[in-house]
Amino acid sequence: MRIYTVPHHWIRRTVTTGVMLLLVVMVLGVIHRPGPALGTAAPLQPVDRYSLRDVTTNQKVAALTFDISWGTVMPTKVFDILKRDHVAATFFVSGPWARQNAALVKAMADAGYEVESHGWAHVNYTGLSNAGVQENIQKANQVIKDITGQAPTFVRPPNGDFSPRTIAAAKQIGYTTVTWGTDSLDWMNPGVGTIIRRVVTRIHPGDIVLMHASDTCKQTDIALPTIIQDLKQKGYQLVTMKKLLTYGTPNYRG
Ligand SMILES: [Zn+2]
Numbered sequence: 001m002r003i004y005t006v007p008h009h010w011i012r013r014t015v016t017t018g019v020m021l022l023l024v025v026m027v028l029g030v031i032h033r034p035g036p037a038l039g040t041a042a043p044l045q046p047v048d049r050y051s052l053r054d055v056t057t058n059q060k061v062a063a064l065t066f067d068i069s070w071g072t073v074m075p076t077k078v079f080d081i082l083k084r085d086h087v088a089a090t091f092f093v094s095g096p097w098a099r100q101n102a103a104l105v106k107a108m109a110d111a112g113y114e115v116e117s118h119g120w121a122h123v124n125y126t127g128l129s130n131a132g133v134q135e136n137i138q139k140a141n142q143v144i145k146d147i148t149g150q151a152p153t154f155v156r157p158p159n160g161d162f163s164p165r166t167i168a169a170a171k172q173i174g175y176t177t178v179t180w181g182t183d184s185l186d187w188m189n190p191g192v193g194t195i196i197r198r199v200v201t202r203i204h205p206g207d208i209v210l211m212h213a214s215d216t217c218k219q220t221d222i223a224l225p226t227i228i229q230d231l232k233q234k235g236y237q238l239v240t241m242k243k244l245l246t247y248g249t250p251n252y253r254g
Contacts, residue, residue: 046252048171049164051157054181055206057248060236062207064227065180067118067156069094071215072101078213078221079108085228090114090241091213092156092178094122095140102147109148114240117144117152117175124161125169133169141173154178154241160210178241180210184227186220187212195223200230206248208241 055061064082068075068091082089091108093115098105109115119125120139128136137155145151155175157166167177182202186195199209211220231238239247 044164047250048167050252050254051160051162051167051177051179052154052208052250053179053253054204054208054251055244055248056251057206059247060205060234061239061244061247062203062205062209062231062236063241063244064089064209064211064238065092065116065156065178065241066090066211066213066220067092067094068213069097069118069122069158072104074215074217074220075101075104075213078211078224079104079111079113081221081224081228082113083111085225087228087238088112088114088240088243089238090116090154092116092118092154093140093144094118094158095120095143098140098147099143105144105147109150114242115144115148115150115152116154116156116178116241117141118156119158122158124159125157125166126161126163128166130165130169130172133166134173137170137173137175178208181207183210184220184223186217186223189218192219192223192226195219196226196230199223199227200234203231203234203236206244206251208244 064087066078066089091105091113093105095117097118098115105115117137117140120136123136125133125136141151153174153176155170156178157170160179162177162179170177181204182199184195184199199211203209211224213220228238
């Protein structure tokens, strides 16, 4: 009978080749890591989860922003103060208010003020379906665009309410959800001194300041001139939202 033996050098060569092949497969596996399978959610980036709050910049710039959804007295007063003091600002107007006050909204846009969206019905977006959020924004979009000639690109969600889902729904129709870096709390009518103190102590380069110009806010027009004066003394340049974004990197935070 014959005995078959395998030479030692053949075994060594086979093992070495096998190990090499295994290494190649492992390396390729790391380099060509497959993307997430369909239906598997990729980790959300801040821009997909949160609202725009401010801009990282080392320059002393900030954006005063005013939400408006009701009345004519405070909107006019605030607009007049801004014009008198030659201060740029952004108005986030609700669709129904804009429709009722088209002449004022047009005057704002014509004077170089930025007119952005505060949506249609003043309801929490997290309580609406994706289609509901988009319909809320689109209705306001049409009215504002018809008045100013320019479609907004920013939406301040009613009550500052949002979720990653509403952020995505707004984004899908070209809107960035904006809240604020500093809340003046003027909507609470907390006293003129409090409103001024809130803004001038919290202001920082690239800040987005939340204020209101609805008639429900009774102290904004009294606080505003002092705020403007103080910020100017601190060396701040006040700009619109679009301009602010040219100064640095936008921050999306929860
Ligand atoms: Zn509002």
